[in-house]
Amino acid sequence: MSLELICLASAGLLWAAQLAHVALRANLEIGSRYFISPRDTDPPQPLSPGTARLQRAYQNHQEALLLFAVAVTTVTLAGKESLLTGALALAYLGARFLFVPAYLFGWQPWRSVFFGIGYLCSILLLVIALL
Template sequence: MTTELTVLVLAALLAVVQLGWNAVRANLEMGPDWFLTPRDSAPPQPLPVALGRLKRAYENHMETLPLFAIAAIVVTLAGASSGLTAACAWIYLAARVLFVPAYRFGWMPWRSFIWAAGFVATVLMLLAALI
């Protein structure tokens, strides 16, 4: 398996961890009653700030993961895997891991720089697949 695909699997596992963390935190902080319903209505109380930030960090990861997955798969299938694409894959994953505390604790403007590092790494992988 290429490095890029290995990192893709790790990025998917990060999503699993984030989803689980959000679910546990939400149940602990807001109680299980609303979460056991079909959620046809708004929650009885707004999400606490920290929980809302964790939720948005997860949602952001889910928005960037498809682009990274395309990059990792195309680089592998095109036989374009290289030191550059492997480094970009690791940069993407490191950025996604760092993005969680950056979002949770409101590290401004670092959160945006961390997000940009992961995005640029993904774009570089896509471009490398074309060359």
């Protein structure tokens, strides 16, 4: 398996871990009764600021992961894997890992820097695939 695909699989596992972490914290804060209901009403209380930040970080990763998946798939199907594309995939993955604590702890401007690095890596992978 190529490094790019390993990074994509790892990013998927990070995404799943983020969801599990948010779900666990939300259940502990609000209680499972709300989460097993049809959720026709607002939660009985808002999430704590930390859990709300983790939820937003998860949603951000969900959006970013789609672009990265398209980029890695395109590079792979085009047969354009190289040291550069592997390095870009690793940089994306590293940036996404760092994005989570940066969002949770409100590290500014690092949260935006890590987002930008991941986004740029995905765009560069797409450009390379097209060359």
